[in-house]
Amino acid sequence: MINLFNKKAEPADIDYKEGAFYINGVAVSFPTSATVLYKALGKPSRSGKTRTTKTTIDCWDKLGIYADYANASHILYILLITNKHNGIQMQPKRFYNGEITVEGKPFAQQGKRSLSLGPHEIGQLVKDGKTLGYYIGWNVYYKEEVPADKYTIHPLEEEVIDFNDFGFKVSIIQELMYNKKLLQPAFDLYEFAEWYDKRKIDIEEEGYEPISEVTQYFKDLPIPKRLAREVTEIYQDGGNEIYLHLLRFGEGREDYWDIESTEDAKHFPNLKKAVLCYAKEHVIEELNEKGIKARWL
Template identity: 45%
Template sequence: MIVLHLSSKGFQINSETITFPASLTQLKACLNENYRTIEGKNTTVFTWDDLGILAYSKNGEVVESITVALELEAYEFSPKQTFDGIFYFNNQDIVRYYKSHKQQHVKLFKGDKSGALLVNDISAWFSVRRENINAIEISEYTPYVRGSGIPKDKYSITSLDEEVIEFIDFGFKLSVIEELMYTKGLMEPVFDLYEFADWYQEREIDIDDEGYEPIAEVEQYFKDLPIPKRLASGITDFYQDGGNDIYMNLSPFSGGAVEYWDIETAIDAKQFPNLKK
């Protein structure tokens, strides 16, 4: 029987310590030599069908991660049997520990809903589907940094050294932004909700959960966003439609419920000399 153990001592297979990237030779010695090799475009997968274990390699020689299959899958590389060994986390059953210690779940990537258990520099990530754990992936821990690759000041709002339009009606302002930013491309950056959520550091914005209602931080962004007065003459007309980009970024799953931002007064129209009556 295969016994896996993740603890402060590291990751072990049958008491043999495994460090990542791991050599295929070491894995064969710990497991057996009865495995299949499936070569993909960027990854080689080694599958131990009788053990319910897979190993992933970028170069076909050393392994960056090991996965234990807890449910059968239909992929070519999927093991023909599920893992029937023992997997401990700090001397406790890893699945029971994971379920009872949700506060210890560590997010490994953008959109990670299930999270991982972490010991030193090794992570055990849980693949969860419909509340069932179907696999556990063990690899070297790489911290997830929200907003990585996005300029720190991309969505920072600063004062402009020119006259700006002062709005009375927020719904009217949103329609102007739709026209200037998304239709005419005259305002930058072009706001993207998913990028903004990744960039925003004050808290984690969960679009999947929050996108059915207006997201407060997004509304505040557009309320604070200054619009140069020199752009006013470029507005000749606009329309409110549930499919407008501005509304899809404010509340992507609301079904285009523009009533949140209905134009209540046309008093701002006087600031746009070319706006058709």
């Protein structure tokens, strides 16, 4: 029997220059999309879903590359696997065999576990002192100078949705702000903490519970009625951006944002599907009764 794990992968050299990763000559900036990745790497040899969150997995066996993501238009990173990695669900059949360079200089020779490159980052995947591979992608800690009025909420000169249930509103914000990018600015917790000047928000200290000013921001945020027709589905997942910004160090079992009432569904005439993990038991049945196909995650 041939052991595919002993065979070298086809090389996929990656060079970071001019603010982007160049993979097989294709410029990739993170967050990126599946369309861009497929252009750079070709179609994945295997795809699937994670066992717990049911997010998408793509695996390029011949390249030794792995990616998982909740949203095909908002992929944060890819993994380049160089050793057997038990922490991923779909181990590539060959190990990554390309070279990672930064402005032409090999990353492996720079003596660093990770390297921040403005909005991007390169780093090693290390467990028990053994390098399992590398990651390239979005730098979660990158901060640009925040405009003085970026998170100032101004009254809208148009009709807004009057929400009854905060958990329902949070799910709608995920769809409009992060998935469809129709509700701007996209909220960023670290950026908001830097911008907020009424007191110092210490995320590392306070991030184990909802931060009241952050919660209040989303409660006060107006959502135009004209965007209601854009919502066709709700997909709750503990890894959704909205929950990561509402609670930095959450475990996914919290009930702060549980949908308790389905009354707000009346505002969204095109809402036909809901996949939920933050909701009270009766919500699934009530949504189905309203003609919205609902199930648990």
